[in-house]
Amino acid sequence: SQTIHQWPATLVQPVGSPLSLECTVEGTSNPNLYWYRQAAGRGLQLLFYSVGIGQISSEVPQNLSASRPQDRQFILSSKKLLLSDSGFYLCAWTSGWNEQFFGPGTRLTVL
């Protein structure tokens, strides 16, 4: 069966510090991968998606970047965090034109 992991679960970082959130998927190959951000009490905003190794598309301009160094690994990064980067970050995967499967999320607080 397929499993998706995200870590860390929670993170508190100072403004200006770097960020690296990792997402890995097990039990499937060549998935489409997605990073979302969710503000408190709001819906999800798609940040990045990837259809293959090294292929990253960004939906909105921002202070973040993403990379896919391996087929089932998706990394969200920032060189210098802003206060506005605080939120709940969710990774998801899909095998095609069907439902997406979400990880447990990372709650990021930038102080």
Add this chain to the structure above:
Amino acid sequence: SQQGEEDPQALSIQEGENATMNCSYKTSINNLQWYRQNSGRGLVHLILIRSNEREKHSGRLRVTLDTSKKSSSLLITASRAADTASYFCATDKASNAGNMLTFGGGTRLMVKP
């Protein structure tokens, strides 16, 4: 921009009652999906309805889709306290890159025991 918009934003009902949540969207879709999110957790897929379908059932869930009105509804029958969660509709964005979903703001459902 938001594709799906849920209505109401918050709903409070008693256990045993039915809960109805609505979703409106703006552009043509291939399918519409409903997800559930418990507080502080990831989203869990509930049901997918394709653009050529009008109604779909899964257990206590019933979803309708009206493409002429660009709207969908999620009905939870005989609600339970465990149904307390936020519910999101999501529409696909037809793309060669795979099914990117656009999520609405969600409906926060509280079921009182």
